[in-house]
Amino acid sequence: MSDHAKPLGGRICTPTFLICLLVVGIALYFAGKRFLYGIGSVTNMNDGFPWGLWIAYDVVVGTAFACGGYVMALMVYILNRGEFHPLVRPALLASMFGYTLAGISVFLDIGRYLNVYNLYLPWQMNFHSVMFEVAMCIGTYIFVLWLEFTPAFVERWQLKNFEKRLNRVIFALIALGVLLPTMHQSSLGTMMLMAGYKLSPLWHTSTLPLLFLLTALFMGFAMVVFEATISSRVYRLGDETSILAQIGRIMSWILAIYLLIRFQNIFMRGEMGTAFSGSFLGNMFLLENLMLLIGLFLLASARYRTNPRLLFIAALAVLIGGSLFRFNTYIIGFDPGTGWKYFPSVGEQMITYGLIAFEIAAYTLFVKVFPVFSASHAADANQ
């Protein structure tokens, strides 16, 4: 890991930090209500829409946002692109909180949380269940992410002995950190195959696992660009556009492949008519892909992607497009067909906002206390 990373220091209780804590406080109130009076007392989920915002955003979209650590580890340690090294640790930190919060959200969402240990009892495990695989992978990956980030703790607190032991297994951890997301991000797509006819044919295809893996990749990269751009402005880390533009170029390739597969698949299954029918779902499909096309258009051109503003807009478009794809697959394109409707309630939304606020607060705290951003950046910051 980067030996040149340094804590940023500075005031922790900024207005942003306090606002985040306030939102977390409101979320805690609703979380308490959920545990006392049941999921139905806080959410609008129902027997037709058993999964709502918490699964669709906190887990399915949230973990894709948290794929920055995954894609950066993939670039640096598997594809040996060392030039991206300074971006690994900030990305890992965001991923660590993204996944941890997804885990907490699942704990709020599942009804019988005390029974979770059954996932680890060999005689209860169901290897046919996609949910089992996703639960195990995400559970393990949260642990792996914290260990992957541990060198930052080690450097901060000078834990020499622990460092030696950690260095012996860090290869396996990094490898797991690449394998696990590849598995569960594609399985998040496999998961919705089981919904069968309840999911609109615009999203129900046996290509879902591949589409989910590709969205995880480009959303991970987009998040790295998004976060790096914001951090470099907020913490005055200096200009990173050249390295971020390289990420933009890689993203443009993945986006192009994704869109090719997506449209070829819709075409081959004869659903192009549905897509352009002007129906609500057809328009959602078009909107989702329009956002990705905007991203591709901006990132494919060297002139646009080296412009920090356009690069940022491209990353934002890709994040929105990818999120829409995942929302559409889990909620918007889902119709159990018995007149059920779903829109997240205020309490349900507040818990999601609380999780996001917690992520932001924890991220700003960690970059100030632990060595996350590398020294060359910190030097720029002092100018």
Add this chain to the structure above:
Amino acid sequence: MKMKRRDFLKGAAGSLALLTLDGKVVDARSVEALPPHALGILYDSTLCVGCNACMAACKEANQMVPEASNGQKLWDNPRDLSAQTLNIIKKYSSGSGIHKDQDQDGYAFIKRQCLHCVDPSCVTACPVSALTKDKETGIVGYNRDACIGCRYCQVACPYNIPKFEWDDPYPEIVKCQLCSHLVAKGGISACCSVCPTGASLFGPVAELLEETRRRLQMKPGRQYDFPVSSIDSGKSHRFKAPRYIRQVYGREELGGTQVMYMSAVPFERFGLPSFPKESFVSMASGIQYAIYKGMVYPLVVLAGLVFMVKKNKNSEEADENTPPTDQGAHHE
């Protein structure tokens, strides 16, 4: 070394390519077969008079409280299956709605409950085997001590059967378990034992299937004997044979179900979708199986990844151990 990595990546890309074969699932799991002593229910819509005795008996046998709707609170009146209703008789009505078992200007009843699929989506979906299919009777049972409440069964069930106790702080999944607690004592499901007309008929699935064949061969309008309660009860009633739809719902739908329906009104009228013979389960778990092959592929990939990380990280550390002349230069 470069070649080796490329080969590895090619292999990884190849296994991903498996996923892009749309519609054709490699190694699709074959549809599970009917268990040897499978038990089920044959519900004949034409025999049902809508007395709702089965609903009351079901609530009593399963300790469920009555549900009130439409403002009245005198008797159990649920609107649909719910966490308190495992079994419901619903009515289809069209036009003037006066002729029984007629599509136009008629009405007909349908019993909704868990169909106890031969290849149940919920059982495949459940991560902790809280939902299981009995090896002998084929009854799909629920174990609340294992259930984590993830509700994937609700997403997966093509018939929207499992319900969740949304207003309970520690909720359970609720669905018909074919009164397995009564069956264990040699009894039959409560709904069938009280059905006065034999519309709900309990019995081994093989014998019920035989009965559906007999009924489909009946001449409409002529009198026949229809068994009551359970197919081997010896009790029967004489009725005029109706004009059946030439299809037994549940015989082939998504691999078949152990609760089957016969009717004189098309099944779509009851909101029962027409399904292909192959279940959605076999599609999803077929793909899952093709990718993972019992976790062998992931372990092979993991070994490859560990090797590559170790190599890349070692070369990087070798770089870092040489005294840095210009910080960060070795990253370029």
